[in-house]
Amino acid sequence: MDTTQLALLALLLGAIIGAGASLIVFAALRSRERAEREADGTVPDGVTAVLDAMDDAAAVVDASGLVLATSPSAPWLGIEAGANLEHVGLRDLVRAARAGTTETENLRLVRGRMSADSRLVAARATRVSERHTLLIVRDLSEQERLEQMRHDFIANTSHELKTPVGAVTLLAEAIELAADDAAQVRSFTARLSAEADRLGRLTGRIMNLSRLQAADELTSVGDVAIDEVVASAIEAHAVQADSAGVELVRGGDRGLYVRGDTQILKEAVGNLIANAIAYSPRGSRVGVGVRSVEGVVELAVTDQGIGIAESDQQRVFERFYRADQARSRRTGGSGLGLSIVKHAVSRHGGEVRLWSQPDRGSTFTVRLPLSDPPVIETPVKKKKRRPATVVAGADAKKGLQ
Template sequence: MDSTQLALLALLLGAIIGVGASLLTLIALRARERAAREASEAVPAGITAVLDAMDDPAAVVDTSGQVIAISPTAPWLGIEKDAPLEHTGLRDLVRAARGGTTETANLRLLRGGMSSESRLVAARATRVSERYILLLVRDLSEQERLEQMRHDFIANTSHELKTPVGAVTLLAEAIELAADDPAQVRAFTARLSAEADRLGRLTGRIMNLSRLQAAEELTSVGDVAIDEVVASAVEAHLVQADSAGVELARGGDRGLYVRGDAQILKEAIGNLVANAIAYSPRGSRVGVGVRTNGGVVEIAVTDQGIGIAEADQQRVFERFYRADQARSRRTGGSGLGLSIVKHAVSRHGGEIRLWSQPDRGSTFTVRLPLAEAPVIDSPVKKKKKRKPAVAGAQAVKKGRE
C-alpha cells in the first residue's frame, strides 16, 4: 500500500472518528435535555408557579440533593438551579425527609457569594413525590436582631440607670433630713443637679444606641460633606477643650463627600473628639485629620493622652466597657460613646480602626466609602436675576439724593 492510499485511509478514519464523536456529543446533549424535560415534567403541577410567587427562599430538590427548581430569592442563600445543594445543614434536612416525614430545623447559614454574613433561618423539608422534596427557608434574622435589641436595652437600663437613680433617691432623702441646715441643703442640691444631668446624658446615649440598632438601614440618606461633619464636631467641643486646657486642631483633605445621615456622623465624630479631650493631659493637642485612601474617606482623631493597653483595645467598643474606670467616674463617662460610634459607622457601610500605646496616645480612624461630590447649581444665574432689582434700587437711591 503506497503513501497515497495510507493518507486516504487516515483521512477516512479521521472522518469516521469525527462523525462518531459528534454523534456521541449530540446523543449526550439530547439525553441531558430529555432528562431535564422529564425532571421538569415530573415536578408536581403548580409547585413551579408557587415558587415563582414566593418571597422566601424555596427550592425543589431531588433525593440526591440536586436542585431542580427555585424561587426568585433562593440565590440569596446560594441555592442555584441545576446545581447540588451546598449547605450541609440543608442537605441533612433533605436527607432526613426522604423517608416521607416533614423535617424542620433552625439553622445558621452564610449568604451566597463573597459575603461572610450569617443568617438565622427556619428550614422545612417536605416530600412531595417519589423523587422530589420541597425545601422552604424563612429568614429569622430580623426577629433575632429585635430580640437582641430588646435584651440589650433591658440590660443597659438595669446595669447603668440604677446608679444615678439610687443617688438621686439618697440625695433627696438627705435634703429632707437637712432641711434646717441651708448650707447642707445647697450642697446636696448641687450634687442632685449633677446626678440629674448625668442621668439625662446617660438616657440620651442609651436612646441613641437603641435608635442605631432599631433598623438595618439608614432612614435619612443624602450627600454628606465631611468638612461640615468635622467642623461641627470640633466647634461643639471647643468649650470642653478650653476648660481642659487642650488644643483642638483639624487638617487634611477638603471637599470630600460620603453618602449617609449627616446628624449621625456628626454625633459619631463628636463622641471621638469628646473622648480624646477627656483622656488628654492639660497642654496637649487633639487633632482631627481627613484624607482619601483608595476610594475610602478616613477621618482620624488623634490624642496625646494616656493611651489604651493592648488587652483593652478589643473591648473598648463594647457597651459600658471602660478601660480606665477611675477616670470614667471622674469625667462622668458612660462607656457608651465608642459603642455608638461603632454602630453609626457600621450603618454607613464603614469601619473604625484603633491604634494606641500606653502613655503615647490613641488614634481612632473612621473609614467610610467615598462618594462623588454633588453637582451644585452655578450662582451666576441667580446674580443675573438680581441685577435688575439691584439696578432699580440704585436708581431709587440716586433719585433720592
Template sequence: MDTTQLALLALLLGAIIGAGASLILFAAFRARARVARDAVDVVPEGVTAVLEAMDDAAAVVGPSGVVMATSPSAAWLGLEAGEPLEHGELRDLVRNARSGATETETLRLQRGRMSTDSRLVAARATRIAERLILLIVRDLTEQERLEQMRHDFIANTSHELKTPVGAITLLAEAIELAADDPAQVRAFTARLSAEADRLGRLTGRIMNLSRLQAADELTEVGDVAIDEVVASAIEAHAVQADSAGVELVRGGERGLYVRGDAQILKEAVGNLVANAIAYSPRGSRVGVGVRAVEGVVEIAVTDQGIGIAEADQQRVFERFYRADQARSRRTGGSGLGLSIVKHAVSRHGGEVRLWSQPDRGSTFTVRLPLSEAPVIEVPVKKKRSAKAAVATTAKKGRV
C-alpha cells in the same frame, strides 16, 4: 535482568497503574452522572422548579440519604446534589419523616464542612413521594441576634436609667435632711445637678440612637462641609479637653464635602472626640485628621490613651458596651456614643474602622462618600449706562 528489561517492566507497571487510576476515575464519574441522571428522572419537575425559586436552604433527599436536588441557597449548609446528607441531626430528621409524619426541629448546625461557625436553624422534613423527602432549613441566626439585642437594650436601658434616678432621689432626701447646713446643701445640690445632667445626656443619646435606627432615610440632606463638622466637634469639646489636660490638634486636607445631615455628622465626630479625651492621659494629644482617598473622605480621630484589647474591638460599637467599666463609670460614659457613631455613619452610606493597641492608643476612622464642592453663585452687579450716570450726576447737582 538488564537495564532494558527493567525499563520495560517499569513502563508496564506505569501503564497498569495509570489504567487502574483511569478506571477508578471513570467509575466515579459514571456514578456521579448516574446520581444526577436519577435526580432528573426521580424528582418531579415541579419540585425542581419550586426549589429554584426558594430563598431558604432546601433539598430533596433520596432513599439512601443522597441529596437528589437542592435550592440555590443550600450551598452554605454544604448540601450538594449527588452527595450524601452530612449533618447527623438532619439525617435523623429525614429518617423520622419517612414514616409519613412531618418532622420539625430547631437545631444548631455547622456552616459547611470545614467551618466552625454554628448557626441556629429551623429544619422541616416532609415526605413528598414514596421514597423522597423534602428538607427545608431556615436560618434563624440573625433573628436570634436581633432578639438578643432587643433584650439587652431593654435590660441595659432600665439599669442605666435606674442609676441616676436613684442617685437623684437619695440626694433630694439628703438635701432635705441637711436643710440647716448651707455647706452640705450646696455640696448635695452640685452632685444633684451633675446626676441630672448625666440623666439628660443618657436620655438624649437613647433618643438619638432610636431615631437613627428607626429612620430608613435621612430627612435633612444637603452639602456638608467637613471643615465645619470637625471645627464644631473640636469647639464643643474644648472645655472638656482643657479640664483633662489634653491638647486637641486638627490636621489634614480642607475644603472637602459630603452629602448628608450636618447635625448628625457633627454629633458623630463629636462623640469620637469626647471618647478620645476621656480615655487619654493628662498631657497627651488627640488629633483629628482629614483626607480624601479614592472617592472617600476619611475623618480619623487618634488618641494616645489606654487602647482597646483585641477581644473588645468587635464589641465596642454595641449599645451600652464598655471596654473599661470602671473608667466609664468615673467619666459618666453611657456606652452609647460609639453605637450612635456607627449608625450615623451607616445612614450616610459610610463605615467606621478601628485600629487600637493596649497602652498605645486608638484611631477611629469615619469613611464617607466624597461629593463635589457646591457651586456658590455670586450675584453680578449690573453696570449702569453712561446716560444713567450723567442723569444721576445732574440730579445730585440740583440737590
C-alpha cells in the same frame, strides 16, 4: 332496525370499547413508568424547576435518605445531590413526614463535619410521592442574632439607667433629711444636678443610637462641609478640653465636602473628640486632621492618652462596652459614644478605623466618600430703571404735542 343500522351500532360500540381499552393501557403504562422512575430515584416532573427557583435550602429525599435533587442554596448546609442526608435531626424529620403528614421543627445544625459554626434553622418536611419527601430548611440565625441584640440592649440600658436613677433618689432623700443644714443642702443639690445631667445625656444617647439603628437610610441628606463639622465639634468641647488641661489642635485639608446629615456627623466627630479628651493626660494634645485620599475624606482624631489594649480594640464599638471601667465611671462615660460613631458613619456609607497602643495613644479615623463642592449660583443683577422725568406746565403741553 335494519341490517345497516345494526352494523353502524356495532362499529360504534367497537370504537368505544377500543378507545376505553386504549386509555386503560395508556394509564397502566404511565403508572408503570412512574413506578419505574421512582424506583430508580428519578425526581417527579416539575420538582427540579421548583427547587431551582427557591431561595431557601431545599432537597428531595428518597425513602433510603438519599438526596436526589437540591436547591442552589442547599450546599451551605452540606446537603448535596447523590449523597445521603447526614444531619440526624433532618433524617428523623423526613422519616416522620413519610407517614403522610407535614412535619416542622426548629433545629440547631452544624455546617459541615469540621465546622463549629452552629445555625438555628426551621426545617419542614412534606411527602410529595410514595417514595419522595420534600425538605425545606430556612436559616433563622440572623433573626436570632437580632433578637439577642435587642435583649442585650434592653438589659444593658436598664442596668445603666439604674445607677443615675438610684443616685437621684438617694440624693433627694438626703436633701429632705438635711433640710436644716444649708451647706449640706447645697452640696447634695450640686450632686443631684450632676446626676440629672448624666441621666439626660445617657437617655439622649440611647435615643440617638436607637434612631440610627432603626432608620434604613438618612432622612435629611445634603452637602456637608467638613470644615463646619470639625469647627462645631471642637467648639462644643472647648470647655471640656480646658477643664482637662488638654489642647485641641486642627490641621489638614480645607474645603472638603461629603453627602449626608450635618447634625449626625457633628455628633459623631464630637463623640470622638470627647473620648480623646477623657482619656488624655493633662498637658497633652488632641489633634483633629482632615485629608482627601483617592475619593475618600479621612477625618482622624488622635490623642496621647492611655491607649487601648489589642484585646479590647475589636469590642470598643459595642454598645455599653468600656475598655477602662474605672475611668468611665469617673468621667461619666455611658459606653455608647463609639457605638453611635460606628452607626452614624455606616449610615453615610463610610467606615471607622482604629489604631492604638497602650501608653502611646489612639487614632480613630472616619472615612467617608468625597463629594463635589456645591455649586453656588451667582445672582443675576437687575438693571436699574431710570426714573421718569416729570414735565409740568407749558413744557408738558409741548411734550404731548
